[in-house]
Amino acid sequence: MMAGLNELKKKVVESQLWRSMFRHDYLDTPRNRVLQIMANVWLHLHPPKIRRHAVKIRFTWCMGGITFLMFLSTVVTGVILMFYYRPVAEYAYADMKYLKFDVPFGMIVRNMHRWAAHGMVITVWLHMFRVFMTGSYKPPREFNWVVGVVLLTITLLLSFTGYLLPWDQLSIWAVTVGTNMARATPLLGTEGPFAEVVGVTPRYDARAFLLGGTLVGPPTLLRFYVLHCIFLPILASLLMIVHFWRIRKDGGISGPL
Amino acid sequence: MADEVGLRGDSADRLIIEADEGLATIWSRRDFFSLAGWGGIVAALGAGGLAFGRFMFPRVLFEPVPIFKAGLPEEYPIGTVSERWKQEQRVWVVHEPDGFYALLAVCTHLGCTPNWLNAENKFKCPCHGSGFRRTGVNFEGPAPRPLERVKIALAEDGQLLIDKSIQFRFEKGEWTKSDAFLKLRA
Numbered sequence: 466m467m468a469g470l471n472e473l474k475k476k477v478v479e480s481q482l483w484r485s486m487f488r489h490d491y492l493d494t495p496r497n498r499v500l501q502i503m504a505n506v507w508l509h510l511h512p513p514k515i516r517r518h519a520v521k522i523r524f525t526w527c528m529g530g531i532t533f534l535m536f537l538s539t540v541v542t543g544v545i546l547m548f549y550y551r552p553v554a555e556y557a558y559a560d561m562k563y564l565k566f567d568v569p570f571g572m573i574v575r576n577m578h579r580w581a582a583h584g585m586v587i588t589v590w591l592h593m594f595r596v597f598m599t600g601s602y603k604p605p606r607e608f609n610w611v612v613g614v615v616l617l618t619i620t621l622l623l624s625f626t627g628y629l630l631p632w633d634q635l636s637i638w639a640v641t642v643g644t645n646m647a648r649a650t651p652l653l654g655t656e657g658p659f660a661e662v663v664g665v666t667p668r669y670d671a672r673a674f675l676l677g678g679t680l681v682g683p684p685t686l687l688r689f690y691v692l693h694c695i696f697l698p699i700l701a702s703l704l705m706i707v708h709f710w711r712i713r714k715d716g717g718i719s720g721p722l
Numbered sequence: 723m724a725d726e727v728g729l730r731g732d733s734a735d736r737l738i739i740e741a742d743e744g745l746a747t748i749w750s751r752r753d754f755f756s757l758a759g760w761g762g763i764v765a766a767l768g769a770g771g772l773a774f775g776r777f778m779f780p781r782v783l784f785e786p787v788p789i790f791k792a793g794l795p796e797e798y799p800i801g802t803v804s805e806r807w808k809q810e811q812r813v814w815v816v817h818e819p820d821g822f823y824a825l826l827a828v829c830t831h832l833g834c835t836p837n838w839l840n841a842e843n844k845f846k847c848p849c850h851g852s853g854f855r856r857t858g859v860n861f862e863g864p865a866p867r868p869l870e871r872v873k874i875a876l877a878e879d880g881q882l883l884i885d886k887s888i889q890f891r892f893e894k895g896e897w898t899k900s901d902a903f904l905k906l907r908a
Contacts, residue, residue: 642832642849669779678783 510706512713519718524599528592533705535585539623540698542578550630552690554683557632582624589620601719609711612704619701626693632686640689641681647672788886791877795822795906803838803856813872813884814838814845816856822904823897824874824884825858831865845869859892868892873901 477483478490489500502513518524549568550560564571593613596602602610629640648656652663653671660670667679677684712718749757790811798804798817807813812827812835825845827835834849844861845854852863859868873888882904890896897903 638834638849642834645831645833668783674775674778677778677780678785680785682785684780684783 510709510713512717515717516720518721521721524721525718526591526595528588528595532585532588532592535581535588536701536705538581539578539585542574542581543694543698545574546578547694552630552687554632554686557630557686561631561633582627585620586624589617593617599719599722606711606715606719609708609715612708612711616701616704616708619697619704623693623697623701626689626697629681629686629689630693637681640685644672644675644681644685647675790884791879792824792882792884794881795876798822803840805838807884808835808838811884811886813886815874815882815884821906822874822882823902824872826870826872826886826889828870829865830860830867830869831863836869871897871902874904875901876904 488504489497491497491501499513502508502511546564549564549571551557561575564575566572596610596613625640625643629636648654648667648670650657650671652659653665653674654660655665655667655670655672657671665671667673673679675685675688676682677688790807792807792811792813792815795817798815800817800819802817804815804817807815808827814825814827816823816825829836829847829849829852831847831850831852834847836845836847836852836854839846843856845856845858847853847863847865850864852860852865854860854865854869857868858871860866868891871890871892873885873890875883875885877883888901890899890902
Protein backbone atom coordinates (compact mmCIF):
# COMPACT_ATOMS: atom_id res chain seq x y z
CA MET A 466 0.00 0.00 0.00
CA MET A 467 2.64 2.52 1.12
CA ALA A 468 4.89 1.45 -1.68
CA GLY A 469 2.07 2.05 -4.13
CA LEU A 470 1.57 5.58 -2.80
CA ASN A 471 5.26 6.33 -3.08
CA GLU A 472 5.24 4.98 -6.59
CA LEU A 473 2.31 7.27 -7.45
CA LYS A 474 3.99 10.30 -5.84
CA LYS A 475 7.15 9.61 -7.78
CA LYS A 476 5.16 9.40 -10.98
CA VAL A 477 3.39 12.69 -10.32
CA VAL A 478 6.46 14.60 -9.16
CA GLU A 479 8.58 13.40 -12.02
CA SER A 480 5.93 14.05 -14.66
CA GLN A 481 6.56 16.80 -17.15
CA LEU A 482 3.41 18.63 -15.99
CA TRP A 483 4.67 18.83 -12.42
CA ARG A 484 8.25 19.66 -13.38
CA SER A 485 7.06 22.45 -15.64
CA MET A 486 5.42 24.18 -12.67
CA PHE A 487 7.68 23.29 -9.75
CA ARG A 488 11.41 23.33 -10.43
CA HIS A 489 12.55 22.46 -6.94
CA ASP A 490 11.63 19.71 -4.51
CA TYR A 491 11.59 19.84 -0.74
CA LEU A 492 15.19 18.73 -0.25
CA ASP A 493 16.22 20.41 3.02
CA THR A 494 19.53 21.88 2.06
CA PRO A 495 20.43 25.59 2.36
CA ARG A 496 20.83 25.87 -1.42
CA ASN A 497 17.52 24.19 -2.20
CA ARG A 498 15.65 26.31 0.34
CA VAL A 499 16.94 29.49 -1.30
CA LEU A 500 15.96 28.13 -4.72
CA GLN A 501 12.43 27.33 -3.52
CA ILE A 502 11.91 30.95 -2.47
CA MET A 503 13.65 32.60 -5.40
CA ALA A 504 11.86 30.52 -8.04
CA ASN A 505 8.40 31.38 -6.71
CA VAL A 506 6.81 34.60 -7.91
CA TRP A 507 4.87 35.08 -4.65
CA LEU A 508 7.58 34.09 -2.22
CA HIS A 509 10.48 35.84 -3.93
CA LEU A 510 9.36 39.17 -2.48
CA HIS A 511 10.47 37.77 0.83
CA PRO A 512 14.05 36.99 1.81
CA PRO A 513 14.94 33.27 1.73
CA LYS A 514 16.65 33.68 5.06
CA ILE A 515 16.19 36.16 7.88
CA ARG A 516 18.24 37.05 10.93
CA ARG A 517 17.29 35.62 14.28
CA HIS A 518 16.07 38.96 15.72
CA ALA A 519 13.61 39.43 12.83
CA VAL A 520 11.23 36.82 14.20
CA LYS A 521 11.28 38.24 17.74
CA ILE A 522 7.71 39.32 18.48
CA ARG A 523 8.98 41.89 20.99
CA PHE A 524 10.94 43.65 18.29
CA THR A 525 8.54 43.73 15.30
CA TRP A 526 5.20 43.15 17.11
CA CYS A 527 4.40 41.46 13.77
CA MET A 528 2.39 44.61 13.05
CA GLY A 529 3.28 44.84 9.35
CA GLY A 530 2.29 41.22 8.83
CA ILE A 531 -0.97 41.65 10.76
CA THR A 532 -1.76 44.75 8.70
CA PHE A 533 -1.32 42.69 5.55
CA LEU A 534 -3.55 39.97 7.01
CA MET A 535 -6.22 42.62 7.70
CA PHE A 536 -5.89 43.84 4.11
CA LEU A 537 -6.33 40.29 2.76
CA SER A 538 -9.41 39.84 4.98
CA THR A 539 -11.01 43.01 3.61
CA VAL A 540 -10.22 41.95 0.03
CA VAL A 541 -11.79 38.51 0.42
CA THR A 542 -14.85 39.66 2.38
CA GLY A 543 -15.18 42.75 0.16
CA VAL A 544 -15.36 40.68 -3.01
CA ILE A 545 -17.96 38.43 -1.37
CA LEU A 546 -20.06 41.50 -0.42
CA MET A 547 -19.89 42.69 -4.03
CA PHE A 548 -22.12 39.78 -5.05
CA TYR A 549 -25.07 41.50 -3.33
CA TYR A 550 -24.28 45.20 -2.94
CA ARG A 551 -25.34 47.64 -5.68
CA PRO A 552 -23.83 51.14 -5.55
CA VAL A 553 -27.09 52.80 -6.64
CA ALA A 554 -28.90 55.28 -4.41
CA GLU A 555 -32.20 53.38 -4.60
CA TYR A 556 -30.66 50.02 -3.65
CA ALA A 557 -27.49 50.60 -1.61
CA TYR A 558 -29.05 50.94 1.83
CA ALA A 559 -31.55 48.14 1.20
CA ASP A 560 -28.78 45.83 -0.04
CA MET A 561 -26.76 46.55 3.09
CA LYS A 562 -29.80 45.62 5.22
CA TYR A 563 -30.44 42.57 3.02
CA LEU A 564 -26.88 41.39 3.59
CA LYS A 565 -27.25 41.98 7.28
CA PHE A 566 -30.58 40.24 7.86
CA ASP A 567 -31.49 37.96 4.96
CA VAL A 568 -28.30 36.64 3.38
CA PRO A 569 -26.90 33.54 5.13
CA PHE A 570 -23.60 34.50 6.78
CA GLY A 571 -24.10 38.02 5.36
CA MET A 572 -23.90 39.64 8.77
CA ILE A 573 -20.61 37.98 9.66
CA VAL A 574 -19.05 38.74 6.27
CA ARG A 575 -20.08 42.38 6.51
CA ASN A 576 -18.79 42.67 10.05
CA MET A 577 -15.54 40.90 9.20
CA HIS A 578 -15.06 43.50 6.46
CA ARG A 579 -15.85 46.32 8.83
CA TRP A 580 -13.69 45.15 11.72
CA ALA A 581 -10.76 44.17 9.53
CA ALA A 582 -10.88 47.70 8.11
CA HIS A 583 -10.91 49.21 11.59
CA GLY A 584 -8.16 46.81 12.64
CA MET A 585 -6.03 47.69 9.63
CA VAL A 586 -6.06 51.39 10.51
CA ILE A 587 -5.01 50.58 14.09
CA THR A 588 -2.28 48.11 13.13
CA VAL A 589 -0.88 50.48 10.48
CA TRP A 590 -0.41 53.11 13.17
CA LEU A 591 1.19 50.60 15.56
CA HIS A 592 3.44 49.35 12.74
CA MET A 593 4.55 52.91 12.00
CA PHE A 594 5.08 53.56 15.71
CA ARG A 595 7.32 50.50 15.97
CA VAL A 596 9.26 51.41 12.82
CA PHE A 597 9.75 54.95 14.11
CA MET A 598 10.79 53.94 17.63
CA THR A 599 13.31 51.39 16.34
CA GLY A 600 14.78 53.94 13.91
CA SER A 601 13.95 51.67 11.00
CA TYR A 602 13.08 54.67 8.82
CA LYS A 603 16.76 55.68 8.60
CA PRO A 604 18.90 55.10 5.48
CA PRO A 605 18.98 52.80 3.62
CA ARG A 606 15.28 52.35 4.50
CA GLU A 607 14.14 55.96 3.98
CA PHE A 608 12.49 55.18 0.63
CA ASN A 609 10.48 52.34 2.15
CA TRP A 610 9.34 54.66 4.94
CA VAL A 611 7.93 57.04 2.32
CA VAL A 612 6.18 54.15 0.54
CA GLY A 613 4.73 53.24 3.95
CA VAL A 614 3.43 56.76 4.53
CA VAL A 615 1.68 56.66 1.14
CA LEU A 616 0.22 53.27 2.10
CA LEU A 617 -1.08 54.80 5.34
CA THR A 618 -2.82 57.51 3.32
CA ILE A 619 -4.38 54.90 1.01
CA THR A 620 -5.54 52.91 4.05
CA LEU A 621 -7.32 55.99 5.39
CA LEU A 622 -8.81 56.76 1.96
CA LEU A 623 -10.06 53.16 1.69
CA SER A 624 -11.81 53.57 5.04
CA PHE A 625 -13.22 56.95 4.01
CA THR A 626 -14.59 55.76 0.66
CA GLY A 627 -16.02 52.61 2.27
CA TYR A 628 -17.76 54.73 4.89
CA LEU A 629 -20.17 56.16 2.30
CA LEU A 630 -21.34 52.84 0.90
CA PRO A 631 -24.01 51.92 3.52
CA TRP A 632 -25.71 55.14 2.29
CA ASP A 633 -27.26 56.08 5.63
CA GLN A 634 -27.36 59.43 7.45
CA LEU A 635 -24.05 58.80 9.20
CA SER A 636 -22.17 58.07 6.00
CA ILE A 637 -23.73 60.89 3.98
CA TRP A 638 -22.88 63.52 6.58
CA ALA A 639 -19.42 62.14 7.25
CA VAL A 640 -18.65 62.33 3.54
CA THR A 641 -20.26 65.78 3.29
CA VAL A 642 -17.87 67.00 5.97
CA GLY A 643 -14.89 65.12 4.51
CA THR A 644 -15.32 66.25 0.93
CA ASN A 645 -15.95 69.85 2.01
CA MET A 646 -12.29 69.91 2.98
CA ALA A 647 -11.50 69.48 -0.72
CA ARG A 648 -12.88 72.99 -1.22
CA ALA A 649 -9.72 74.27 0.47
CA THR A 650 -7.36 72.54 -2.00
CA PRO A 651 -4.80 75.05 -3.32
CA LEU A 652 -5.49 76.01 -6.96
CA LEU A 653 -8.17 73.31 -7.44
CA GLY A 654 -10.65 74.13 -4.66
CA THR A 655 -13.11 77.04 -4.78
CA GLU A 656 -12.15 78.22 -1.31
CA GLY A 657 -8.47 77.33 -1.50
CA PRO A 658 -5.53 79.66 -2.18
CA PHE A 659 -5.23 80.98 -5.77
CA ALA A 660 -8.74 79.77 -6.69
CA GLU A 661 -9.38 83.10 -8.47
CA VAL A 662 -6.24 82.66 -10.57
CA VAL A 663 -7.34 79.26 -11.88
CA GLY A 664 -10.99 80.30 -12.05
CA VAL A 665 -12.50 77.23 -10.39
CA THR A 666 -16.17 77.33 -9.38
CA PRO A 667 -18.21 75.07 -7.05
CA ARG A 668 -19.42 73.32 -10.21
CA TYR A 669 -15.89 72.70 -11.53
CA ASP A 670 -13.43 72.12 -8.71
CA ALA A 671 -11.70 69.37 -6.72
CA ARG A 672 -14.82 68.70 -4.64
CA ALA A 673 -17.09 68.41 -7.68
CA PHE A 674 -14.54 65.99 -9.17
CA LEU A 675 -14.94 63.74 -6.13
CA LEU A 676 -18.71 64.14 -5.80
CA GLY A 677 -19.69 64.06 -9.46
CA GLY A 678 -21.83 67.14 -8.81
CA THR A 679 -22.26 69.86 -6.23
CA LEU A 680 -23.70 67.73 -3.42
CA VAL A 681 -23.31 64.22 -1.99
CA GLY A 682 -25.74 62.37 -4.25
CA PRO A 683 -26.07 59.20 -6.32
CA PRO A 684 -23.06 60.02 -8.54
CA THR A 685 -20.93 60.34 -5.39
CA LEU A 686 -21.95 56.88 -4.24
CA LEU A 687 -20.89 55.38 -7.56
CA ARG A 688 -17.59 57.27 -7.65
CA PHE A 689 -16.68 56.28 -4.13
CA TYR A 690 -17.59 52.67 -4.92
CA VAL A 691 -15.22 52.61 -7.90
CA LEU A 692 -12.46 54.24 -5.86
CA HIS A 693 -13.09 51.82 -2.97
CA CYS A 694 -13.24 48.59 -5.00
CA ILE A 695 -10.93 49.23 -7.95
CA PHE A 696 -8.61 52.21 -7.82
CA LEU A 697 -7.43 52.28 -4.22
CA PRO A 698 -7.02 48.49 -3.70
CA ILE A 699 -4.94 48.19 -6.88
CA LEU A 700 -2.79 51.15 -5.88
CA ALA A 701 -2.34 49.72 -2.38
CA SER A 702 -1.44 46.27 -3.77
CA LEU A 703 1.19 47.70 -6.11
CA LEU A 704 2.78 49.72 -3.32
CA MET A 705 2.65 46.72 -0.96
CA ILE A 706 4.63 44.70 -3.50
CA VAL A 707 7.26 47.43 -3.56
CA HIS A 708 7.12 47.75 0.24
CA PHE A 709 7.74 44.05 0.95
CA TRP A 710 10.36 43.68 -1.75
CA ARG A 711 12.26 46.73 -0.50
CA ILE A 712 12.55 45.22 2.99
CA ARG A 713 14.65 42.44 1.46
CA LYS A 714 16.58 44.82 -0.79
CA ASP A 715 17.35 47.18 2.08
CA GLY A 716 19.01 44.39 4.07
CA GLY A 717 16.08 42.69 5.79
CA ILE A 718 14.29 43.77 8.95
CA SER A 719 16.38 46.30 10.84
CA GLY A 720 18.36 45.11 13.84
CA PRO A 721 17.52 45.82 17.48
CA LEU A 722 18.87 49.11 18.82
CA MET B 723 33.55 50.92 -28.20
CA ALA B 724 37.12 50.31 -29.26
CA ASP B 725 37.57 47.90 -26.38
CA GLU B 726 34.59 45.86 -27.45
CA VAL B 727 35.90 45.62 -30.96
CA GLY B 728 39.20 44.42 -29.58
CA LEU B 729 37.58 41.89 -27.31
CA ARG B 730 35.29 40.27 -29.83
CA GLY B 731 37.43 40.70 -32.88
CA ASP B 732 35.34 38.58 -35.25
CA SER B 733 34.20 39.54 -38.69
CA ALA B 734 30.81 40.87 -37.52
CA ASP B 735 32.54 43.82 -35.90
CA ARG B 736 33.40 45.27 -39.24
CA LEU B 737 29.71 46.09 -39.63
CA ILE B 738 29.84 48.48 -36.67
CA ILE B 739 30.22 51.93 -38.10
CA GLU B 740 31.86 54.43 -35.86
CA ALA B 741 30.43 57.94 -36.07
CA ASP B 742 32.87 60.23 -37.79
CA GLU B 743 33.68 63.12 -35.47
CA GLY B 744 33.23 65.53 -38.35
CA LEU B 745 29.76 64.23 -39.20
CA ALA B 746 28.57 63.92 -35.58
CA THR B 747 25.47 65.95 -34.81
CA ILE B 748 23.92 66.77 -31.44
CA TRP B 749 21.10 64.39 -32.15
CA SER B 750 21.82 61.03 -33.60
CA ARG B 751 19.08 59.13 -35.42
CA ARG B 752 18.72 56.93 -32.33
CA ASP B 753 18.31 59.94 -30.02
CA PHE B 754 15.68 61.35 -32.31
CA PHE B 755 13.60 58.17 -32.45
CA SER B 756 13.96 57.61 -28.73
CA LEU B 757 12.76 61.11 -27.98
CA ALA B 758 9.97 60.85 -30.55
CA GLY B 759 8.84 57.53 -29.06
CA TRP B 760 8.82 58.72 -25.47
CA GLY B 761 7.36 62.05 -26.51
CA GLY B 762 4.52 60.21 -28.21
CA ILE B 763 3.84 58.11 -25.14
CA VAL B 764 3.87 61.16 -22.84
CA ALA B 765 1.64 63.11 -25.25
CA ALA B 766 -0.84 60.23 -25.50
CA LEU B 767 -0.98 59.77 -21.72
CA GLY B 768 -1.28 63.53 -21.24
CA ALA B 769 -4.12 63.80 -23.74
CA GLY B 770 -5.83 60.82 -22.10
CA GLY B 771 -5.35 62.36 -18.68
CA LEU B 772 -6.83 65.69 -19.75
CA ALA B 773 -9.74 63.92 -21.43
CA PHE B 774 -10.35 61.90 -18.26
CA GLY B 775 -10.28 65.09 -16.19
CA ARG B 776 -12.98 66.58 -18.39
CA PHE B 777 -14.86 63.27 -18.51
CA MET B 778 -15.39 63.45 -14.74
CA PHE B 779 -17.39 66.72 -15.06
CA PRO B 780 -20.66 65.88 -16.89
CA ARG B 781 -22.39 68.65 -18.84
CA VAL B 782 -25.71 67.98 -17.16
CA LEU B 783 -26.23 67.30 -13.45
CA PHE B 784 -29.37 65.60 -12.24
CA GLU B 785 -29.73 67.52 -9.01
CA PRO B 786 -32.79 68.96 -7.25
CA VAL B 787 -34.14 72.20 -8.78
CA PRO B 788 -32.75 75.10 -6.72
CA ILE B 789 -35.87 77.29 -7.09
CA PHE B 790 -38.97 76.79 -4.95
CA LYS B 791 -42.07 78.65 -3.83
CA ALA B 792 -42.26 79.11 -0.08
CA GLY B 793 -45.89 80.11 0.41
CA LEU B 794 -47.45 83.50 1.09
CA PRO B 795 -45.62 86.12 3.18
CA GLU B 796 -48.56 86.25 5.60
CA GLU B 797 -47.80 82.68 6.64
CA TYR B 798 -44.61 83.88 8.38
CA PRO B 799 -45.17 85.88 11.60
CA ILE B 800 -42.97 88.97 11.92
CA GLY B 801 -39.84 88.47 13.99
CA THR B 802 -39.60 84.70 13.48
CA VAL B 803 -37.08 82.34 11.98
CA SER B 804 -38.98 79.63 10.11
CA GLU B 805 -37.61 76.08 9.93
CA ARG B 806 -40.52 75.08 7.70
CA TRP B 807 -38.33 74.47 4.63
CA LYS B 808 -35.19 73.23 6.35
CA GLN B 809 -35.81 69.51 5.93
CA GLU B 810 -36.92 69.76 2.33
CA GLN B 811 -34.90 72.68 0.94
CA ARG B 812 -32.18 73.49 3.54
CA VAL B 813 -33.35 77.09 3.81
CA TRP B 814 -34.51 79.26 6.72
CA VAL B 815 -36.96 82.04 5.99
CA VAL B 816 -36.53 84.98 8.37
CA HIS B 817 -39.25 87.61 8.61
CA GLU B 818 -38.03 90.92 10.05
CA PRO B 819 -40.28 93.99 10.54
CA ASP B 820 -39.14 95.52 7.22
CA GLY B 821 -38.97 92.37 5.08
CA PHE B 822 -37.64 88.88 4.39
CA TYR B 823 -34.32 87.20 3.91
CA ALA B 824 -33.52 83.55 3.28
CA LEU B 825 -30.49 81.83 4.82
CA LEU B 826 -28.93 78.67 3.42
CA ALA B 827 -28.91 76.01 6.17
CA VAL B 828 -25.40 74.88 5.27
CA CYS B 829 -22.71 75.46 7.88
CA THR B 830 -19.80 77.43 6.39
CA HIS B 831 -17.36 75.23 8.28
CA LEU B 832 -17.81 71.79 6.69
CA GLY B 833 -21.35 71.74 5.36
CA CYS B 834 -23.54 70.22 8.11
CA THR B 835 -27.06 71.51 8.78
CA PRO B 836 -27.26 73.79 11.86
CA ASN B 837 -30.32 74.04 14.12
CA TRP B 838 -32.25 77.19 14.98
CA LEU B 839 -32.30 77.62 18.79
CA ASN B 840 -35.13 80.06 19.38
CA ALA B 841 -34.49 80.49 23.12
CA GLU B 842 -30.86 81.44 22.50
CA ASN B 843 -31.67 83.40 19.35
CA LYS B 844 -28.93 81.69 17.35
CA PHE B 845 -28.16 78.95 14.82
CA LYS B 846 -26.01 76.17 16.22
CA CYS B 847 -24.25 73.48 14.18
CA PRO B 848 -24.36 69.99 15.76
CA CYS B 849 -21.17 68.79 14.03
CA HIS B 850 -18.45 71.08 15.41
CA GLY B 851 -20.33 73.71 17.40
CA SER B 852 -20.31 76.72 15.09
CA GLY B 853 -22.78 79.41 16.13
CA PHE B 854 -24.46 82.09 14.00
CA ARG B 855 -26.65 85.04 14.96
CA ARG B 856 -30.12 85.31 13.45
CA THR B 857 -28.64 87.56 10.77
CA GLY B 858 -26.40 84.67 9.75
CA VAL B 859 -23.18 86.20 11.03
CA ASN B 860 -20.85 83.70 12.72
CA PHE B 861 -19.75 84.41 16.29
CA GLU B 862 -18.54 81.13 17.83
CA GLY B 863 -16.98 77.83 16.82
CA PRO B 864 -14.83 77.02 13.78
CA ALA B 865 -17.02 78.52 11.03
CA PRO B 866 -14.82 80.97 9.10
CA ARG B 867 -17.57 83.20 7.67
CA PRO B 868 -21.28 84.01 7.90
CA LEU B 869 -24.01 81.80 6.48
CA GLU B 870 -24.95 82.48 2.89
CA ARG B 871 -28.14 84.29 1.98
CA VAL B 872 -30.01 83.30 -1.16
CA LYS B 873 -32.20 85.17 -3.59
CA ILE B 874 -35.71 85.88 -2.28
CA ALA B 875 -38.44 87.59 -4.30
CA LEU B 876 -42.18 87.62 -4.82
CA ALA B 877 -43.66 85.39 -7.50
CA GLU B 878 -46.54 86.53 -9.71
CA ASP B 879 -49.02 84.61 -7.58
CA GLY B 880 -47.89 86.48 -4.46
CA GLN B 881 -45.85 83.62 -2.99
CA LEU B 882 -42.28 83.93 -1.81
CA LEU B 883 -39.87 82.70 -4.51
CA ILE B 884 -36.51 81.44 -3.31
CA ASP B 885 -33.59 80.70 -5.66
CA LYS B 886 -30.74 78.84 -3.97
CA SER B 887 -28.52 79.02 -7.04
CA ILE B 888 -28.03 82.75 -6.45
CA GLN B 889 -26.11 83.24 -3.24
CA PHE B 890 -25.02 86.36 -1.40
CA ARG B 891 -21.97 86.49 0.84
CA PHE B 892 -21.66 88.93 3.70
CA GLU B 893 -17.86 89.16 3.47
CA LYS B 894 -18.12 90.24 -0.15
CA GLY B 895 -20.62 92.95 0.77
CA GLU B 896 -23.38 91.18 -1.17
CA TRP B 897 -26.05 91.22 1.53
CA THR B 898 -26.92 94.79 0.59
CA LYS B 899 -27.89 93.72 -2.94
CA SER B 900 -31.58 94.06 -3.72
CA ASP B 901 -32.25 90.34 -4.29
CA ALA B 902 -30.74 89.39 -0.92
CA PHE B 903 -33.53 91.11 0.99
CA LEU B 904 -37.21 91.34 0.14
CA LYS B 905 -38.60 94.65 1.37
CA LEU B 906 -42.28 94.39 2.30
CA ARG B 907 -44.61 96.73 4.15
CA ALA B 908 -45.59 94.93 7.28
